[in-house]
């Protein structure tokens with residue numbers, strides 16, 4: 001469980017990016033974090049990952065094994081001649097993760113076992129995203145944080161990736177927090193949405209999101225057709 005209480009955050013002396021956030025994330029939930037570019041979604045995630053410290057207020061986090069799946073292009077040099085097995089072996093060693101079968105097991109979970117010897121530069125966007133999820137699963141996480149998992153991925157692979165994330169959430173009981181620009185996926189998959197606008201967080205039920213937030217705040221009625 002994560003409890004965020006009266007949390008404010010600013011970078012240095014600049015004005016607050018996040019203002020008085022109060023939000024609880026229950027075990028087993030699937031939360032999508034929404035908001036416009038620059039609204040503070042990545043900052044929020046970095047605070048949850050302890051990469052940033054709140055300016056005031058606090059975060060209580062009872063999860064013990066958090067895994068992070070970054071945006072695909074943040075962590076990938078496709079020109080570098082390295083295989084999937086080598087990437088995962090480096091991760092296993094760096095994180096001191098035990099187990100001889102852990103790489104095969106995590107690749108099987110994302111149905112990418114046939115790509116163990118493939119060079120990372122030969123994979124499609126969707127395949128790369130699955131490899132990053134496999135890498136995150138090697139640490140047997142109880143919390144999985146993803147940053148825009150469908151970014152740069154075709155529709156078929158998007159469906160596979162969201163199905164995979166949903167299975168991890170529902171069957172393996174991994175709590176999921178996902179930064180999203182994919183509104184359709186967020187509404188379809190999440191137990192709760194958290195919309196950040198002007199530094200303020202709004203908790204929203206997926207079924208009511210379109211009415212509660214988009215229509216009231218933007219007047220964009222055609223979002224109803226999503």
Ligand SMILES: Nc1ncnc2c1ncn2[C@@H]1O[C@H](COP(=O)(O)OP(=O)(O)OP(=O)(O)O)[C@@H](O)[C@H]1O
Pocket residue numbers: 011017035036037038039040041042043044
């Ligand atoms: N290291 C930093 N130092 C100063 N300001 C920063 C830093 N990182 C982000 N910001 C600013 O904080 C604000 C929120 O940025 P953030 O990256 O959290 O937004 P975001 O919602 O994730 O955006 P996007 O959807 O474009 O990824 C932006 O105005 C950004 O310029």
